[in-house]
Amino acid sequence: MQSNDKKMKQHKIGLFVPCYIDMFYPRVGIATLELLEKLGQEVGYPPEQTCCGQPLANSGSEQEALATYRNFVRNFRDFDYIVTPSGSCAYHVRRHYDILEQTEDVKKIRETTYELCEFLTDILQVDDLKIRFPHRVGIHNSCHGLRGLKLASASERMEPRYSKLRRLLEKAEGIEIVELDRNDECCGFGGTFSIFEPDVSVKMGKDRLDDHERNGVEIITAADMSCLMHLEGIIRRQKKNIQVRHIAEILNGHSL
């Protein structure tokens, strides 16, 4: 992939690699970093970063997450933008860091934290990714990105249809984006929901996979690796012939 012909404005970006991506899917963090660098951005990775605190807060322990929130703020206060390959982490910082004292740092961080795709479409206005990905791809619209960050129009709302993920993926040569029966149903991950309601969670995941399989998807992609980790767990358990790729990996020009 090459960057755009017209020179893109350079920003000082703080890369936030969510905890589970750091621990289990470093390739997604690497793809995000490489992609942003290829697009001419100055990317810093504050080495003391850990987690955004979402897993605790969604489980009801917001108070226990405060120290983690503060660690995030300490690490990311010196950037123009904070970019992360996770819709739900970006949403968490924007929406739920409201319980911190709203200092200038906190306010700025909440305003400048972006999920990767929306950063590419809204801030960098990337229009010309030179990549090839000749596969049948199904988009999984992760809920917090979809309904929280509005990365795409949600099917419940009667508004013009759009999708930032789709807009980016369509730039890949040879790609075939597959229509699904249920365009934006939850996969059932839901953070610790997956542990405390394992049966419903797994059933939701199976149903999501069935939809992709039924429509001939080869690769499921999403802006959140957590949903894909859950779906991949079911794929491997059931030995299904379908794969998952974070959207950063596709946009960074990884072939299979």
Next chain:
Amino acid sequence: MMSHACKAKQFLANESRVDWHNRTLWLVRQKRDRVAAAVPEWEHLREQAASIKKEALANLDVYLEQLETEATRNGVTVLWAKDAGEFNRIILHIIQKHGVKNIVKSKSMLTEECGLNPFLHDRGIEVVDTDLGERIIQFRKETPSHIVLPAIHLKKEEIGETFHEKLNTEKGASDPTYLTQAARRHLREKFLAADMALTGVNFAVAETGTVVVCTNEGNADMGVHAAPVQVHCMGIEKIVPKQDDLGIFTRLLARNATGQAVTTYTSHYRKPKPGGAMYIVIVDNGRSNYLGHPKYSDSLKCIRCGGCMNTCPVYRRSGGHSYGYVIPGPIGSILAPQKEAQKYRDLPFASSLCGSCSNVCPVKIAIHEQLYFWRQDLTQQKRTSFLKRFSMKVAGFLLSENTRYNLTGILVRWALRYLPHGLLYLPFNAWGRGRELPVPPRQSFKQWYEGRKKTKN
């Protein structure tokens, strides 16, 4: 009480039935999408409905008194009930006063909430539910599993069996038209014999003192027209200020509930029939505790369309009875803890927080946000399990500082790589019940990044 997760597991044991339940409700959601899309100003209507409800709730005292004044002027008796007990006693009193023998009731979630049927049953008085779905579950001595489609958990074959037993329909018959005809004949007798009709209320118009009831079967009208005594039961939140406001809500209600443009019957009851008596019973039963509440007051805007149930991916797969509260699904999960936080403490966790409910809701209740707030409150009140709170405390400790965090990562990756499969997938590993754990990479992103920095330098 058994937890939502346990009851969901039971419901999920029959997977093909779950698939059927999920499909049926999804069809309703799709119908809703189609008719909503045909209204260009849909999102604007939602805005309007939300703001009218908000204003009505902010000035509820004024509007309720206005309703009472206007209704009284129309010759209606208005009675007030503080709680379920008082409500039930008021109804009993009306029954005794008029020497009522036979009661028919159209759908009212409020009477379910107050336990009116069992209360009267214990006093030797039977109430016949006339909504078809409600009659079915009444025959089967079950509770509703949905607020608009109370028997949605049942297949037509099961209904056929019940009707065979209770209404003497042909054995094995399950044709919906045939069964409906049988129910009609049965209910007609009940309507003709009734001397009192109870109804719920969808909207109460303060300006006119009118109550409005929306049904598809016309059963509220059948009851009210035939019986000399009519009693309309409403929660305090059913108020809309003006007659003009009503159209906004009736346009939203049926579309969002079942995908119809409008309910078949929208009945406005204003004054008693000649020689008859009309009552409006206004019930609080805990609602006013949450009026003006900084986090939860919006839940009172609910118009009980059931849209949030149809769209909820968890509800569709766990069934209405898994919630254990009269109102199931997303809205039930935020209303139940208002009633009894301890008893229903697991319901706000019975959600993936996908937010579809909030997007569907015609009065724009941010249901998923309230679920999130309840999770915080229940945890702080120490109502959630010790184990959960403790593990979150530990996780909070580990995740808040770099060195501890890195060590955790190393340990987890080590465990995933070297621990035997049997140990990793012991029964307490809920993740592993239907899913494999991730394959641990050689190094974390952080380690990779350190390495890259070194080679770059």
